[in-house]
Amino acid sequence: MSGELLTKFLLCAVAMLVVCRLLTAVMARLNQPPVVAEMLTGIALGPSLFGMVLPDAQKWMFPDQSRPVLYALGQMGIAFYMFLVGLEFSSSLSKGSGLLRRCISVSLAGISVPFLLGVGTTAWLFSSRPDMVPEVGGTSGALYIGIVVSITALPMLARIIEERGLLGSRTGTIALGAGAIDDVVAWLGIGLMLTLTASGEVSPLVTALGFAVFAAVLFGVVRPGLKHYLIRSEGRQETGTSFLVLVCALLFAACAVTEFLGLHVVIGAFALGLAFPKNEALSRWTATVRPFAVGVLLPFYFVYTGLRTDIQLLGSFAMVTGVLLFLAASVVGKLGACTAAQLWHDRDWAQAAQVGVLMNTRGLIQLVALNIGLETGLLTSTVFAQLVVVAVITTVMTSPGLSLVERLQRKRRVKGPAVVGPDAVRVH
Numbered sequence: 001m002s003g004e005l006l007t008k009f010l011l012c013a014v015a016m017l018v019v020c021r022l023l024t025a026v027m028a029r030l031n032q033p034p035v036v037a038e039m040l041t042g043i044a045l046g047p048s049l050f051g052m053v054l055p056d057a058q059k060w061m062f063p064d065q066s067r068p069v070l071y072a073l074g075q076m077g078i079a080f081y082m083f084l085v086g087l088e089f090s091s092s093l094s095k096g097s098g099l100l101r102r103c104i105s106v107s108l109a110g111i112s113v114p115f116l117l118g119v120g121t122t123a124w125l126f127s128s129r130p131d132m133v134p135e136v137g138g139t140s141g142a143l144y145i146g147i148v149v150s151i152t153a154l155p156m157l158a159r160i161i162e163e164r165g166l167l168g169s170r171t172g173t174i175a176l177g178a179g180a181i182d183d184v185v186a187w188l189g190i191g192l193m194l195t196l197t198a199s200g201e202v203s204p205l206v207t208a209l210g211f212a213v214f215a216a217v218l219f220g221v222v223r224p225g226l227k228h229y230l231i232r233s234e235g236r237q238e239t240g241t242s243f244l245v246l247v248c249a250l251l252f253a254a255c256a257v258t259e260f261l262g263l264h265v266v267i268g269a270f271a272l273g274l275a276f277p278k279n280e281a282l283s284r285w286t287a288t289v290r291p292f293a294v295g296v297l298l299p300f301y302f303v304y305t306g307l308r309t310d311i312q313l314l315g316s317f318a319m320v321t322g323v324l325l326f327l328a329a330s331v332v333g334k335l336g337a338c339t340a341a342q343l344w345h346d347r348d349w350a351q352a353a354q355v356g357v358l359m360n361t362r363g364l365i366q367l368v369a370l371n372i373g374l375e376t377g378l379l380t381s382t383v384f385a386q387l388v389v390v391a392v393i394t395t396v397m398t399s400p401g402l403s404l405v406e407r408l409q410r411k412r413r414v415k416g417p418a419v420v421g422p423d424a425v426r427v428h
Contacts, residue, residue: 099170
């Protein structure tokens, strides 16, 4: 990297962090979590706003040569964060009985219903608008859109759960578990579509078998080995730098495996967090790493993806109609189906509604999938722009939706005594 390019990259980093903090302050006044500000920062600094107003300045500050560095920093940020989420999730899961069964049923409902609605909506749009049919054909395009519509953005979901104070609660644990299953299934589906269209490098069979082996090694070899290492090092001061190096090496290795298998790095990081044995040294490490990972590295992940998004294609009535149809299929399919699935297990409408609202979060993981579809010819630029808007809207809906459920529950409690049980949702 030349001196000029390094200067541009550093200026780019400064601009992202400053704009992100400013938008975070604005979003806080609108009762939106910082993750929404990070998503909007990327879109604002990309071709959608900055590139439209000052195209030459945008190209100078964000040259293509600096994108790989931004990408690497973003992936490191999301890897550290999802590892921390996996640690908390494993502790929460061990506290409750029957939560895994609930996670699976909520995930299945939240995948199947929006997938079918997404495919049906796409088929109807393709029949009326032939220009929206992708190069690879209408069937492949419709199936891919169904997969994209059924995605829950696990990293964004995790951040919202933490920022709302739900991390460790029954609601947050169910949503995180279902979101993790959704993510694995979605990336397997994307791998299948890329294979069928000769666009993928790893077959779905290799991905599934490879992930099974990865999980077996992680829980059958790595976890016992770490327990033995931590027991031997108890009472000694060798768990400082050496422990930091060990955790980072394992984290990067886990992310490399899942990325090689065609899954996202968040799967490897989250799985390692689930498998990692808890002890005092790990608690000290997480307390040290979390501020830097969340406050500095993680915004690069959201901003980089936003830089690849151009929503200037919106403008016609047909485009708006498509956005509304996809939005209806996404919200009804995801929020409605997940709420119904959770309500079937526990007759707590507030908890079920919160789970449904959380699962409806899509965010930039959906944008990543959309960019893959656009690059491989599974999506046209028109459909891509429509679904980008849907991803933003469904993410912005999450915080107001949770606040609405909490207000309704408080009013209900004021009118009469609520039934309190082991499945009662925690309100913040």
